[in-house]
Amino acid sequence: FTHSRSSPSCSSSVQLWTLPLPFLSKPRDFSVPNSSWGPEMMRLYEHYNSQCEVEMEGGGKREGLWRKLPSYNRILKYATGGVYLSKIIQSKARLFTRNIREPGAAFEYVLFANSEEQKCVGIFQAGHLLEGPPGHVHGGAIATMIDTVTGTHASMLSGPVMTANLNINYRSPIPLGSTVLLESCLDKKEGRKIIITCKVMSTDGSKVHTETTALFLSINVCHLLERA
């Protein structure tokens, strides 16, 4: 529930871990289409992705209204100084939402940000390993996607943040296998506080599955890494 747009880089006691060789190359971005993405997922992806670049007269391109955010399954820099976790846990750790390799089995998602409108959207296809009630997505899996989208949004607005409160109203269950849209909007920014609202909706916008208010606090990520 701490979110930072990029890897944390702290000046004092935090050092870079030596990464195993395969990770010295460019890390894999999981937010790109794969064979498991259904037609709804692809349609929404194309909708936002096509607005990330605008063709100019003369053939050049410039940045569009939206920006696709990459998503990795591990933190690319590790802290050593002061960190109490074993190196084994650190090296095996994987982001909760990207911890299953089989495409389509769990969380398939991609985030887009619109800095002009201070909005963020997530397109989420819920795989069969996310079951809660029979045939439907687990409330915790939905909370996880809400935390991911709103947390990423908050960190884009304020740098590293921590989730302080999630208040989620579950209105209508989400069938396993379906694709939904998460829409995150800035409500208020006040000192260290960022308040964000988020709706999870059917892809045509006709049904609201959940409504959330989320509170984030700006943090100095070094404190988190130094805790003993």
Next chain:
Amino acid sequence: FTHSRSSPSCSSSVQLWTLPLPFLSKPRDFSVPNSSWGPEMMRLYEHYNSQCEVEMEGGGKREGLWRKLPSYNRILKYATGGVYLSKIIQSKARLFTRNIREPGAAFEYVLFANSEEQKCVGIFQAGHLLEGPPGHVHGGAIATMIDTVTGTHASMLSGPVMTANLNINYRSPIPLGSTVLLESCLDKKEGRKIIITCKVMSTDGSKVHTETTALFLSINVCHLLERA
């Protein structure tokens, strides 16, 4: 986010699925110790488990204050009538909290219930695949455990329920690999509503990681299965 203590059994349009042969035998209970459980997890397990049976004079045993709740990774009965999910998704579906086979990698947990005090506890050891912020458990994974413990508790009090609201205050992050205690207490029961409070604490009770109020609504699980 619908919780029912046992598998749903509805009278009208819902039928049992023919289960594949291996599941006709007794399903595996995941709430028992395995080699990944650390000393804290074992200590708390023994603490509650030893109170599930009381030795009587003469050598017999009777039920104790606490009861261990079993936990499976799939729903043991399927609905066919009216259900719009493909049979492939139904057959591959696994409970979100039990979807990873490697012991200790993700959610290790066990729930105990105390019907006299209307309390429920969860002992939770957070594996390395649940990472959110560097070295700490993802806020969504914590929400998932809260939904699991409070939802199970609510369904014990009222039969099948659905999560209507989760209001989670995150006070202190949980280091990856650590064991925490979830304590769920009935606050109020009023018509279809069940309000439950839940604390996630360090195992010695000295630190509160999260505080939650959860609202559940009693449902007729047949409606969920019949939705088209």
